Amino acid sequence: MPHLLSLMREDVGNVMEHDPAAKSRLEVFLCYSGLHALWLYRVNHWLWNHRLLLLGRWFSQIGRFLTGIEIHPGAKIGRRLFIDHGMGVVIGETAIVGDDVTLYQGVTLGGTGKEHGKRHPTLEDNVVVGGGAKILGNITIGKNSRIGAGSVVLRNVPEHSTVVGVPGHIIFRQGQRVVITDPKQINDPLSEALAAVVTEVNKLRERIQQLEGTEATREPLSAHLQRIMEDIDYQI
Ligand SMILES: CC(C)(COP(=O)(O)OP(=O)(O)OC[C@H]1O[C@@H](n2cnc3c(N)ncnc32)[C@H](O)[C@@H]1OP(=O)(O)O)[C@@H](O)C(=O)NCCC(=O)NCCS
DSSP states (O other), rough: HHEEEEEHHHHHHHHHHHOTTOHHHHHHHHHHHHHHHHHHHHHHHHHHHOOOOOHHHHHHHHHHHHHHHHTTTSEETTOOEESOTTOEEEOOOOOOEEOOOOOOTTOEOOOSSSSOSSSOEOOTOOOOOOTOOEEEEEOOOOOEEEEEOOOOOOOBBOEEEEETTTTTEEEEEETTEEEEEOTTSOOOOHHHHHHHHHHHHHHHHHHHHHHHHHTOOOOOOOHHHHHHHHHHHOOO
């Protein structure tokens, strides 16, 4: 019990630290449904782990009714989870959430409907998931990564990456802008087509240079093409 209270204190402090809208600890305690859902989850998870499965599930449904947030009692959630606004958040039974993760409203950590066993995602520490994003299947979102609002992510995301879109593709990796995602990792037909065209342009330029026999006449690449080529070099 004292442990639970100290966790609650830590959760309130965490919200004060991260939400500029939070004006006082009392306001956070009373008004943040994300925290209420998390605290209920901790009780339900305890019940679940003590084989009181139906009770855990039933209380989680009550929590959903009260907060609009559905956290399955079987999910494993680390410290200082911040669910901002919260309405519509769903966290599935086999989801694993690390420490210091932030979820905005409407986030789903769900299954694809095709898998059994571990069928929900794993979010490593410090991951931020934007409003309405859907992360589906037994995939891992690497630590310190950010998932853009409205994205649908179906593949593993490496650490320190930013992913946006449907299907999700990487736009930043290790702080570096990525124009074209790695076709080996993400199925994005447009990126693949663009990568093929740029590779072809590169070959043609080299061939022309060979035929001309001189590099002196070489035209500089347009800044845009240069950037795309650098990204392809970086990615592939
Ligand atoms: C993904 C995110 C973290 C990126 O933030 P950032 O690093 O500051 O990146 P930028 O805003 O510079 O955007 C980079 C590019 O990604 C695009 N982009 C950003 N977020 C996007 C999204 N959710 N979906 C699709 N494209 C997105 C931008 O248009 C921009 O494209 P461009 O360079 O071709 O113009 C942020 O946009 C986001 O979605 N945050 C979630 C916030 C949220 O859900 N808030 C809810 C509050 S209730």
